Structure formats: C-alpha cells, structure tokens
Amino acid sequence: MQRKDYLLNPVEHMKIKAPLTVDQLMRQFSGSGSFSAGRLAVACDIYEKMLRDDECTVFLALSGAVIPAGLRALVSDLIRRRLIDVVVCTGASMVHDAIEAVGGRHYKGSWLVDDRELYKYHIFRIYDVLVTEEDYVRLDYQLAELYSKIADERKGEPLSSREFTWELGKYLSDPQSILRSAYEMNVPIFMPAARDSEFGFIHWLHSSQQNRKNTLCLDAFKEVPEICNICSQSPKNGMIVIGGGVPRNTVQSAALASKKGMDYAVVVTMDRPETGGLSGSTLKETISWGKVKDEADKVMVIGEATMVFPLMAASVLERLGEEFQRKPKTSTGEN
Amino acid sequence: MQRKDYLLNPVEHMKIKAPLTVDQLMRQFSGSGSFSAGRLAVACDIYEKMLRDDECTVFLALSGAVIPAGLRALVSDLIRRRLIDVVVCTGASMVHDAIEAVGGRHYKGSWLVDDRELYKYHIFRIYDVLVTEEDYVRLDYQLAELYSKIADERKGEPLSSREFTWELGKYLSDPQSILRSAYEMNVPIFMPAARDSEFGFIHWLHSSQQNRKNTLCLDAFKEVPEICNICSQSPKNGMIVIGGGVPRNTVQSAALASKKGMDYAVVVTMDRPETGGLSGSTLKETISWGKVKDEADKVMVIGEATMVFPLMAASVLERLGEEFQRKPKTSTGEN
C-alpha cells in the first residue's frame, strides 16, 4: 500500500441532532467509522446485505440470557418477518421462551439483591432478571406430559433437536413465542446442547413416570447432517452470532463441514480472544479453518447483545422498509 | 423485603418497529430493563434528570481516544448547548481536538494493518484510527509559539491547567473545537495530567527555544481548589464518566474533598472491578468514600463510549427538545 492509501477516509465527526431515527444515528456511526460505533455500523451493513442477497441463508446463533432480558419478541418478530432462516441456540434460551409461553414471566431486579433471601423465596436470579421456581415447575409438568405424548406418537423413534423444537413449537400456542413463530414459519431451531437445560430435567421427570409406554429419545448426532445440508444446499450462508459457546461453534462448524464457509458474519460478544476459547475468538482466526471465507463481509462487535442487537435490528428494519419481502429458504426443509 | 416486592416489574419485551427514533428505542430498553440495555436506559434518565435539575453542575470526565474516533463535534455541541458545565479530560483528548482545529485530520483505518509500514510512512495508529506525524508537527510549532506568547504575557506566572486550556481555546478559532467552544461558553476544562501528552513535548520544544524571555509554567496543584470550589459552591453535582483513569478520579476526588459527594453519576466503561483499579471500580465502592452519595441516582454502563455516549446524547436531546435552555453555572467562575 502507498502512504496515501491509508489516508483516504477522514473521520467525519458525528453530529447528533434530535430527533434522530436509529438508522440516522447509524449513518453517523458509519461516517465516524471507528471503535465500536464503527463496527456496529458495519454490522448493520452486513446484516442488510445478507437479507438483500436472495441466495443467502441467515443463521442466528444465540447464547447467553438475552431472551429473559427482553429480546424474546424481537427474535420472534424477525422470524415471522423471515429475517432469520435458521436458529441455533442454547437449551436455556428456549426454556425461557417456553416459560413465558405457558404463562410465566421474568422480572426486573438488581444484581445487588440478597441472594439468600431470593433462595428462601424460591426466586432465581439471572444477573438483574428474576424468575420464580413455580414458573419452572409449571413448565416442567406441562412438558413432561408433552414428552410422553411425543414418545408415544414416535414410538420411541429418536428425534433430532430440530424435530424436538418443532414439536415444542407445535404444542405452544403463544404467538409471541420464538418456538411457536419458528414452527409456523418453518424456521428450524437447533439446540445442540438441549440436555444442558431444564429440557434435560423435564426428561428425567417424564422418564421416571409410571405407566409410561415409550420414552422420548433425543439423538444427539441426528441433527449434524440436517444443519450441514442446509449450509451445503444454500448458495450462500451468513451468520449473526449473539454471544458464543455451543451455538457459535455449531454454526461455524456446519459451514466448515459442508465445505462452504460463511459468506457473511457478524459476531456480537463481550468475550476476548486471549483465553483461546471459541467464544472470544476473532473472525480472522475462523479463516484458517475455512469456517468463514477470507473474502466474506465480516465484523465482530465488542458489546453486550441486549443493547447491540436491537440497534442492529432497528437500523436494518428501517432501511428495508415495511414492504420488504424475503422468500422462504427451501434449503431449510420441512419437518 | 417481601417476596412479592421482587416480582413487581415484569420484563416487557422490546418491540422493534421501524422507523424508531433513538429515544423510542430507549423507551423499549427501559421497559425491558435488563443487562446493558436496561442500564443504558437508566443512564439516559439520569442525564436528563441532571439537566432538568437547575441546581446541578454537570461534570464530564473524558478519557480514552473517543475524540479522534468521532465524538469531537458531539462534545463540542453539548458544551455550546450548555449540557455540560465542566470538562475534566486527558491531555491527549485535547491534543486530538487541537490537531483538527489547526487543519489536521484523523483517518479511518483498521487494527489489522502492518504497523511497520505505518511507521515507515510516519503514520500513527490509535486502534483503527490513523493520524500523521506531520499533523502533530504542525501543532507543535504553532503551540510552541503560543506558549512563548502566554509566558511573556504572564511573565512566567504559573497557570493552572484550566487557565491553560482557556488560553488554548482563546487561540484556536475553529468553532467545532472543544477547546474553542468551552472558551466561548465559559466552560472550564481541567487536564490534571496535561504533561502526559503532546502538550508536554511542545513545552520542551518551547522551553529550548533561544531568545526566549519567559517559560510557561503549569502549576500542577493550582487547579485543586478551583475544581473543588466548583463542587463546593454548587448545590448539587453530577458526573458523566467516559472511560476511567485520571479524569474519573479527579472528578470523584473533587466531590470527596469538597465534602459534597455526587448527586448523580453515570459511568461508561469497559474496565472491570477485579483489578482493583479506579477505572473499573463500581459505583457501590464510591459510596464508602463519599465520592458518590448513597442516595444518588447512579448507574454504570458496561460498553464502549463511541457507541454508548451518542445514544445517550441523542435520546436525551430528543427528550429535552430544541427549546430547552439551561442557565450557565455561576459556580464555574470566569477566567
């Protein structure tokens, strides 16, 4: 590179006039182009580009506790507007979704409360969000019955986690539920670590019931070709990662195993690379594996998702406009 | 607390319809009320409250490199609209401001560039922002002359850093400059570590010039009663902290030494408390010292300031409306 090539784009300082729409603010972030504001603006550009690219299947990898913290309706709405094609998430995320679908709630609290008192009151804390044990118990009993029903219908034939979430979505009637929305829109939800959540303990409850004919069996490996085939059959693939952990790894590994590599990648995380863990690993590192293509549009935003992801969504929805339509992805198949 | 007291405020899941103004989004964050989104919404409420409280003097503590990264015009505009009464910042922040005031620029770059090549080209990198050595040199020579002029006018009488920034603001004519805006609006700017910046090296240049009659002397301690008196004479005090370091410590210590304690406090940082450093210390900790009052409205937002602070500003400006007027604080005195 020549010296002058480094000096092509002066920072345009943000001008904050009120009122600004979210996307107008994002344009200011884009002009400035630095640090997290600049990265966030790039993330919006990439998400918009994914959505306008007819060939691209959009994966959402979801970890952490953003669902109880207020992003449930947002994810659900994005699914219903076909702005997400495939979800890969932790079991806990869908447990939180289901708790609300069967009438439970999450409550605003504080991280400074007396946890011994909460314990006494059978209230559980997730940083500054609270949830009651009774809301868990209500879910437990409803789903234990559902497990038995599914097991009988399938006669013990193992399900993949995708089939399992499809059954959950079929069962839950709450239209705001992520599981329900995905079921109605034929958006697959994978939960590679479904066992590591209340779904696992509900299974224990279900399997220890007397007079049970069949036991639900979740085949851990069955989903591997399912998700890889989605990548493989889609001309292009893009991912939006919230957090890290198993969901990020599963999506990236599907891109690798299907020998496609992601064409678009946005990662929103607070984790850092120096521990060597997958969650904080850079997108530069993914290139060595072929998980994300070298030439992909990609960016990592260092920030907390309850703040960053709604900003991205609001900005991109504003750009797309109400009339924007995306076609369902045939590659995500039917159940 | 009773059990039911913990369960008063269910999380209202964010509904992201487009277009949303920034403050409409913030209302969604507020309803959800959790994690960083919830904290950011509280931060906006507190900043609004500070501004509507006629008795409150608003301190901005500014560290890090947010000025070259795009926040220069924003800070300048807030000063001109009287939405900040006192600034405490690193020397580097005002060096970056002055570089642009005398015709220099910052440039959008990448953290993945070849730093050896930048070195060869005399281009300096600040994460993903670039600045040329020649822009520093231009500033050096202009300010070295200004130092000599000030020294002659003052006949070697020592200045406080507040007086020094007032002289800088008087000299610079760029209306977008933070230093100039503060000068025009009579907003004091303190730089407790002025020496730790190009201002220190300019002094070296200035003091080694031949035929110099007087040398500019910056009295490090002279500002201590100046800033404490502002706190002391103001019925209430509030602070917005960007980053941490010396600016945060100076503002908090002024509240302590003046035996006032902050009535309002917003801290935006990515630092964490476990190192024991001041930058990541919690607002809870400040209570033990009396730096912030126990009953103060206060919140710490874990996030990067180029993203968080414009969001706060846009939201609060929208709430206040164009006609909103704040009176100048007599306590900040004149020069």
Next chain:
Amino acid sequence: MQRKDYLLNPVEHMKIKAPLTVDQLMRQFSGSGSFSAGRLAVACDIYEKMLRDDECTVFLALSGAVIPAGLRALVSDLIRRRLIDVVVCTGASMVHDAIEAVGGRHYKGSWLVDDRELYKYHIFRIYDVLVTEEDYVRLDYQLAELYSKIADERKGEPLSSREFTWELGKYLSDPQSILRSAYEMNVPIFMPAARDSEFGFIHWLHSSQQNRKNTLCLDAFKEVPEICNICSQSPKNGMIVIGGGVPRNTVQSAALASKKGMDYAVVVTMDRPETGGLSGSTLKETISWGKVKDEADKVMVIGEATMVFPLMAASVLERLGEEFQRKPKTSTGEN
C-alpha cells in the same frame, strides 16, 4: 459489624525471595489477600479442603481450549492421582485429547500469523496454537470405525455421553490421554454437548458408510440422572470450573436438580457478569438457585486457566505431599 471488625487483617506485603516453591509463593499471596492473588490463594485452600474432605466428590468442569494449550498431562495426572472424581467437558476438549492419543500434535504458533496462508496449508488456528487437518482426518477414520464397532456391540442401543467417553477411553491406549486415564481410574467423563465437536462429524462419516449394520446413537438425555445421582449419593460435592459454558452449567444444574447444592466451588474465568450469561455469573448469583450453598467455601478467580490452574495444582500437590491418598468415590459408579 463493628468498625473494628473491618480492621482485623492488615495486608501483609508479599516478600519474594528466590527460590520459592509455588506453595511458598501462594502463602505470600494468602498473607496479602487481595485482588486476584488473594482469590487464587483462597482457591488453593478450597481445592485442598475438598480433597481432604473424605465425603466430597470433586467435579471438574472444563471448557475452552486448555487441552491443546498444554493442560492435557496435568488433567490426566490429576485423574490418575484421584484428585478429580468426575469430569464434565466440551466435546472439543476430548477431541483434542484424542488427536494426540492417536499420534497427532498441537503446535506453538502466534495470533499474528497470516490465516489465509494457514488455510492454504490446511493448518487450523486456536488463538496461538496450531493443529493440522491431517491430524483431524486420522482421528476421523479411526473413530468412525470404532463407532461402527460400538454400534454393533450395542446393537444400536443408545449410549449416554458418559458411556461414550468410556468407550473412547477403552479404545485409546495412550496412558497420557485424559480419556484413557479416566477409563482406567473409573472416573466418569460427561460431554453434554458432544455433538458440537468433531465427534458429531465423525458420526456423520460413520453413519454414511455402506454395509453398516447398526448406527451409534448418543441419547442426549440419558446422562441426566447419571450425573444427578452422583451428586445425590455423595455426602458433599465440590466443583472446579475452568471457563464456563455448558460444562459449568451442567455441573451446577446437577447440584440443583439433586437438591444438594455445591459445598465447595472454585471458578476460574475471564468472563464478566454484566452480559447475564452463565459463564461470567458470580457465585453469589448461584446461591439464589441453590446451585451452590450459601455457606459453601467458594471463590471466583478472574484469570486465564492455563496460568491459574497449574498454579493451583502445583500448590495443592505440594501441600498434600506424595504419600497423600484419596479413596475412589463409589458414587461415581461403574460402567
């Protein structure tokens, strides 16, 4: 508390004379007692206490990439010395272990290398550790055959992840292997997200082979009662958590579901609580759930595990002495 109660333990400043053994250094950390050094000293005390408590079952929750980064022999040795009773880990950790067991290696690299070149050379990067594609491929083919053999022996009867790792340990002959050591010492290894690793893709390879009679089935839920019963049958339980993610959640949930609550807890992580994710959540938060007891000995060390865990191990091994013996835990059952 009285005022004087806060002032009982003055900081004793560390005196660093050389040579110091690791435990002598830890005693200096203990006297000082602050920040991460103090927390680390407490972590050593807790691990020692767990091991000297005949009633306590010690769980190791392992995530991140510490195995390829040099902790493989350490974990293996701890298992062989009966200083860990149960392992819960990511699939990737055991893939890394198995790669070396069948002759592969990990290599020291740098995070600043050209990842496009690595891609071209079929070398994968894990922060600053490198591993070749051919070492993965060798494992793939060996294990695909093993899967078929197991499936035939079990005639398609589903395995839990614990049974699966037992089969792996039985197959691998390398005495330094974690899987092998655990097999020989009858230490159960749980991999709740086994599917999210090369083990999942090996299954794809295995299941698509022609002339295959049976397919290996990993029942995701089968391990839930297995791990809960270990907690339940042990008079006391303790956990050492490296990182966070699914392993930490699984161990904590087992303590919750078995209505025991951990009696001892050490968490080593770089994650932070403000995202609301499980990985960075405080031990204080776990009390509300009953995952860890209020009265438990517990500490969270903010640090990277390749540095912290060997320090802990070296310090505790020094305290215990060579002659120290721990009995096998009958609660961990046999295969």
Next chain:
Amino acid sequence: MQRKDYLLNPVEHMKIKAPLTVDQLMRQFSGSGSFSAGRLAVACDIYEKMLRDDECTVFLALSGAVIPAGLRALVSDLIRRRLIDVVVCTGASMVHDAIEAVGGRHYKGSWLVDDRELYKYHIFRIYDVLVTEEDYVRLDYQLAELYSKIADERKGEPLSSREFTWELGKYLSDPQSILRSAYEMNVPIFMPAARDSEFGFIHWLHSSQQNRKNTLCLDAFKEVPEICNICSQSPKNGMIVIGGGVPRNTVQSAALASKKGMDYAVVVTMDRPETGGLSGSTLKETISWGKVKDEADKVMVIGEATMVFPLMAASVLERLGEEFQRKPKTSTGEN
C-alpha cells in the same frame, strides 16, 4: 513461510510434580507456550534479558492499586536490588506507600461489604482492600508540614515530580517504603499526574495555612526533558508496565520523544484494545508510533498484576541467583 515452518514447535504438555519452584513451573509454561501461561513465560524471559543486558535501563510503569494490595515490599525490594532503574507511577500508588510509611495500614476486606456502613465508619474501600480516613489524615498533616519546609528551602522554586518524590523519600524513614528505597538507591520516581491524588489535596491544605512564606510549586512540564534524557542517554531501554493509564503512556512517550523506542517491553493488563484507549492498546500498535521497536522483545500478558508480577519476579530472581549484581544507571542522574 513454508508449511513446515509452522509446525516446528509441538506443545509440550506441562508436567506438574510437587514441589516445584516458581521458575520450574515457568519452564513448564514455556514448554507449553500457549495462551497466558506461554505469554507469562515469555515475559519472564524478557525481564531476565533486560536485566542481563548491561546497556538497558529498566522502567517500571505502575498504575492501579497494586501497592495497597500487597506489592509494596516487592517493588521496594526490586529497587533495592537494582532490578528497576526508573519508576513512573500514579500519585495514588505513592500515597498508599506513604500511608504505610507513617504508620498506617491497609486491611483485607471483601467487595461484598455494605459500603454505607463503611462510609459511616470512615473506612474507604479499594475493591477488597480497606483503609481508614484517619490514616489519610495523619499523612495529610505530616506532609503539609513537609511541603512548607520544602517550599521554604526552595524559596518557591518549582519542583518536578521527580524532585518531589525525592523529597518524600528523603523525609520518610521506613526502609520498606518504595519512596525511601528509591531515594536511597538514587532511583528516580516520576508521577506525571501527582496532582490527581492525595498529594494534590495535601497541597491545598498546605497552601491555605496561615503564616506561610512560600508555597510549594510542582511544575508539571519540568520532568519532560528529565525522563526523555534518561531514555536518550541509555543505549537501550526496557519497560515493564503494570496496568496502563498515564504511567504507561508517559514511559512510551519518553521512548518516542527521545527517538529511541523501547528495546524490551512487557505489559501486564486486563484492559482490552477495542475501546481505543492507551491502556489496552497492543504492543503491535506501539510500533507504528516508534514507541516500541519492531525488533524489540515484547509481550503483553492478559492478567491481573497482583498475581502476574510476583510470579515474574520470583521466576527471574530464581534465575539470576543471589549473587547477581546490576550496576547503577548513570543516565538516571542525581538530584
């Protein structure tokens, strides 16, 4: 690079036998060579190399609250053994040192205490370390008198912060004091932000005393050529940075302004680069400025200093042996 060049150094897994000396453990870290353990091992190698290089002046940049947390004696001892040639630190670090030198103490506490109660008891909290207001007050009155004495001796002639710390060291008699040790060993201590600490408020106390003839004046800029000349006159320079902030920036800037560039660099920090702040900036970034040479031995250890720095010191002291002698640096001048 050829493919084989990437695969030269297999990870040698750490073998933890007890007892291990700290340096024996560090050799294990070195063989493994990855993540933080590997970086720490490199940091020890670099510090050893600096000390064995007769041409190198060793700078210690010290920020954060490591002195009250237990590193006071360590820093003092390193100065007395001539293993540090120049100190650059925050004012607070030396305030903490001086508090103990005049009979005060720091106390081990917890970050979970009731800060309102501490406030009532006039006890201040620094994460999990406590200090009383009365220990501050004792220092205040002693030093206010000292200020007056110095001012009279100097007849108002301004001091640099280096001269100021020299006066403090001369006054304090505690041999364990860092200030005293540096005074005795002729090691200069720079405090570029001296004003931002109790030293500033003591000045206020001193300057408001009646019957005072002269007022102590700390010339903020006077130290700039002092520190730059040290760099400039030394054939080689090395830095060990604890934390970041003003001390790191001052040391790096001295290397830049003296057109030398650091030949050795170790940074120990928990800050991250994405905020753009100096504290978390990478050593790669410093190359663009010429603050650290491209060819320098350099490493950044992501970890908390109360844990990392004693490890480094213990390991290097063990390598050097008791008989090791370093010559005083003539470049650091006399007072």
